[in-house]
Amino acid sequence: MKLFRKLRVHELLYNKKDKGLAAAIKLMVGRKPLNLSLYKLAARHSSVAEEIKHGVKASNERLEFLGDAVLGAVVAELLFIKFPYRDEGFLTETRSRIVNRESLNRVGQKIGLSKIVESDLSQKGLYTHKSIYGDTLEALVGAVYLDRGYIFCKHFILTKIIAPFFDLDNIITTTTNFKSKIIEWSQKESKEVEFVLQSVNGSQRFKEFTIELKIENEFFTDGKGPTKKKAEQEAAKNACEKLNLAV
Amino acid sequence: MKLFRKLRVHELLYNKKDKGLAAAIKLMVGRKPLNLSLYKLAARHSSVAEEIKHGVKASNERLEFLGDAVLGAVVAELLFIKFPYRDEGFLTETRSRIVNRESLNRVGQKIGLSKIVESDLSQKGLYTHKSIYGDTLEALVGAVYLDRGYIFCKHFILTKIIAPFFDLDNIITTTTNFKSKIIEWSQKESKEVEFVLQSVNGSQRFKEFTIELKIENEFFTDGKGPTKKKAEQEAAKNACEKLNLAV
Structure with missing residues (x-):
């Protein structure tokens, strides 16, 4: 399996749409997908998810749950290291200023998730419209974590999500x-x-x-x-x- | 530094109490500490923490914040993999049944944290008494994460905290x-x-x-x-x- 991936054999099976998604992921994440189906799932909003079993939909919501947890851990470590003299109340507050619907949504839009996300927003209310990129960003983090492991995912979060889009000093000043x-x-x-x-x-x-x-x-x-x-x-x-x- | 650690040079500087703590950590975690000061901090409840800077106490509360996040991510992945057909609502609910004050407190007591935790409970209310081992367990997870990295910490959580003390099938039945x-x-x-x-x-x-x-x-x-x-x-x-x- 590893050798196949190294030789990029799996890429021979990509159709045109897959190639587009793989290229978009490479731009966002910094590396080509190893397991493209994870990213396909991450891009699939519940409004377009197919039912794979009675009552179970294959949407990005499960990956979102996982990505949210990984994001929380990575940001916790970042703040823990960066602010050695601040108490846990400050760390919790600062993290919630980084990891929240609104800011993740903004970042999700900026890194171009609108190009890959599949949704049918005619069905749902305003809330879903608003949070779709934030949710997809968390799902993307979940996919990267499963595809490439914790170390790479941490690097992805720190260099592609936090560093370009969050001014920590400014957040701290307002915290x-x-x-x-x-x-x-x-x-x-x-x-x-x-x-x-x-x-x-x-x-x-x-x-x-x-x-x-x-x-x-x-x-x-x-x-x-x-x-x-x-x-x-x-x-x-x-x-x-x-x-x-x-x- | 790595060579020093391999040669266990740092252990030459241990006093009697340090040796006791290192032995207790080895029993609990499965490996000897590389950086003992992390575990010392994890064992230090806020009731006995010294002030290291104006208004800043060196207690285990910051490590608890970090450990809580890492524990959340590891359990999220465990449930994500174990229950491929369950939705994120179920995953969230099941995780909160594993990672909560009460159950962590129980596990903290069972793995023997009472032997290493330093506290002065005369100062504080009943709540603190009750949650001290759960809080220390989270802090221990934070210390293991910083000391040995994510992969080892995940292994520690899965094999020493989850597997022996949580009956997932039973939790799911009640969930x-x-x-x-x-x-x-x-x-x-x-x-x-x-x-x-x-x-x-x-x-x-x-x-x-x-x-x-x-x-x-x-x-x-x-x-x-x-x-x-x-x-x-x-x-x-x-x-x-x-x-x-x-x-």
Whole structure:
């Protein structure tokens, strides 16, 4: 079997559609499929699935279950290694910001799943339309895992899904509520903290707010951002760093 | 580093307590630790964790987060392969019957985590007492994963956690509600289905109930079990098989 695969004997049996799918998978995953039927299954939305046994449909939903679990484990390790000083609450929260319907759906669309997914969306409601690429992306992860094993699948997830589409630092900034950290600190230390809007620059469409963070009525840090809230976060983040607060 | 590990140079630095932990891990996991500090961390409950940085405690909670994810992926694959004709709802439900606080706690106690876990339970509430071995088991899985990689960790989970302590067939029998399947079928087919208690045998302590399943007032199947409910399930299961219903 392994020799057959090395010699790509299985590719001789591909029809035109198979060849197209194999080429698309190669682009997305980085390697040609060994077992194309896994990817065919991953691309098959439940709306077009055939019944293979009484009550059992061959759709991508089972692969989605598997892919979701593998994705969860790989992202867990990534965050575990990247943030050695953050607690498990932060890790859980950050992972759910990466692995959720909305963001997976966005990534699924960007890597071109619309070209391979088979569906008949006339049957189903709006929800299914919205999550179809996210679901298929998870199913694809499941297929890659079964086709090429954990190590390759991890590499695929990290280099093709996470690195190009997720800005971890940005996710972390929005995960950590620096403003509440500073307010917590001020209460503990009995210091008065104030956020003061200093200026608003830019045009109507691209505004830049500058917020000054004052401690005991003295300038401490400032922050800029496209909204007041983001500028406050930035000022608070700078203050946390200056105060050496663990976040 | 690899050569050092092969030569077991790191073991020369073990103190008496380290040696004890390494021996206990070997018994539980099947191999000696390569990086003992991972297992030390896994054994350290948050009640005895030292603060390593302002607000950050070195406890097993981060490893628990990682281990939980890896365990979820391994069990997902196990069920995916073992039940090719079951849908993702069944897979999800069955996994949650294996990977839950209560069952992991039971397994954690049985594999002897009480011998290695470090805790100070005077500080915490009842919940912590109850889940400490389950949490530590997950942390141990996280440590094994980081220490020896996915393939070994998967083998550890399957052979040391799942196989000896979980009866998958039994879990599946209780996951599938055969009785409701039969009732659903009877409504669809407009047939009258009845469960009739036929006999109760055995002593006060070990009873055996026999339940007869009647369709349109005719005997169809029966089932035996230590409770009425289990006997009904068994009768319904036999009926599902006889009717060739997908479950």
